């Protein structure tokens with residue numbers, strides 16, 4: 184088994200924030216600055232990110248993202264059903280029927296393709312909101328994989344229920360989303376530290392992940408040591424020995440990742456500085472990967488395993 188750990192830095196590229204408990208930058212100009220800063224900081228460490236983009240942003244930012252794609256970034260689709268104007272739902276994806284989800288995704292795909300000139304094949308829903316129809320809808324629309332799962336998070340207001348979910352890359356299950364299955368969609372879950380389930384003041388349960396700052400705040404609403412969370416996630420990889428070892432980190436386009444006087448920039452630096460030494464304790468090595476690359480690597484590993492057994 185390889186000692187490589189694929190490290191996937193991602194960003195949810197959000198529309199302008201609608202208020203206090205909504206993610207997103209104050210202006211699209213600010214959002215573009217955050218995107219470039221993130222790309223630049225990661226580039227100093229040799230990492231290429233994956234951007235999950237709300238499709239409306241293609242109207243003003245497609246040129247920038249296509250430039251970053253040419254430099255090695257990967258572009259995928261991000262949709263908050265509650266913010267996506269063409270379908271006008273009041274709730275996130277996980278509260279919708281199969282047909283409604285397919286409609287949201289189809290219109291999102293069409294809009295994305297219109298602006299970016301290619302069809303998106305990776306997806307992350309807003310708030311990781313989904314239900315047991317989601318993978319079936321994604322498979323029917325030809326998505327090859329993505330980031331639907333945030334293991335352990337139970338946030339009913341956002342229709343995000345991932346209690347008991349598999350924490351490592353797996354083929355998605357179209358009947359029960361938390362477990363591995365045999366559908367073609369490759370799920371690469373957000374990395375979480377399962378040593379402690381935490382109650383968030385906003386009223387949801389979750390495990391700590393590596394995001395800089397909190398869900399809607401630059402500060403840690405619940406004190407969290409990023410170095411410790413990373414150490415625990417690395418230990419899980421060593422214990423579990425999954426088919427493909429991945430570390431997935433999520434950020435939003437509303438934090439400063441460059442100015443080290445700010446908390447998010449410091450926390451991102453903590454993660455970047457500690458990846459190599461933390462993995463080295465177990466003889467593992469960090470390797471930059473986008474979602475596209477990691478999905479291909481997973482499919483290859485699974486084929487190899489099947490041929491061996």
Ligand SMILES: [Zn+2]
Pocket residue numbers: 195197206261263308309310
């Ligand atoms: Zn989002």
